[in-house]
Amino acid sequence: MGNPMKIRAANKDGVTEVKVLVSHEMETGQRKDSAGAVVPAWFITELTAKHGDKTVLSCEFGPSVSKNPYLAFKFKGGAKGDKITVSWKDNKGDTRSDEVAIA
Amino acid sequence: MNNQRRTVLKSGSGAALLGMLAAAGIITPGMALADWNKSAFDAKSMADTLKALGAGSPADSKDVQVTGPDIAENGAVVPVGVSASLPNISMVAILIEKNPNALAATFVLPEGTEANVQTRVKMGQTSNIYALVKSDGKFFMATKEIKVTLGGCGG
Structure with missing residues (x-):
């Protein structure tokens, strides 16, 4: 389990904008530590956002997404108080899921 | 010796x-x-990545926009956005030509989700960023060059 994600979801004129800030190292596997050993890759591979039970976005990330990934997207629909659930999975099999109500 | x-x-x-x-x-x-999609993310070159994504050779389109800074001071965090006004967009991908692996991220957009995503990527060096969009089963692409003054990959 990583640290909690910061999620903001706001509805305006029938369109919900979701902004997600994930807390994750996103190691590329290209970097070397001070001893010269390669730091193994460790990054989020999949991220899914759901509005209620309906998937509104599913992403696949490579290691070149920046550390602590940020993501913003919009979808039609959604109402104040609806739940938005964002979950991710990394290449070590770790997962995390957080939810927020649309403001 | x-x-x-x-x-x-x-x-x-x-x-x-x-x-x-x-x-x-x-x-x-x-x-x-x-x-x-391991093969797509492992692909090194643009051509291999496009092949792995099943995109072949996408057409350039003015209806796809890549947004980002002209010059990124820090290659570790480069804000990139993709928006497109084409109909029925089901997939968006961000590719960075000169990174060790070109593909940065793919987004699958179900119906109702707008073709407008923003994220942040790492860039090893100055490179063209490509936005690949799948609309009505066809692939379209747009590009933007971002100059990097400090690389974000490797040390």
């Missing part, structure tokens, strides 16, 4: 380690990476 031998040893074991990691990566995905 000894020093040289060291270097060779080091690079040799480094390569072996990478190989092991790759092998480990192939063995574990059973559970963790079941759906992850």
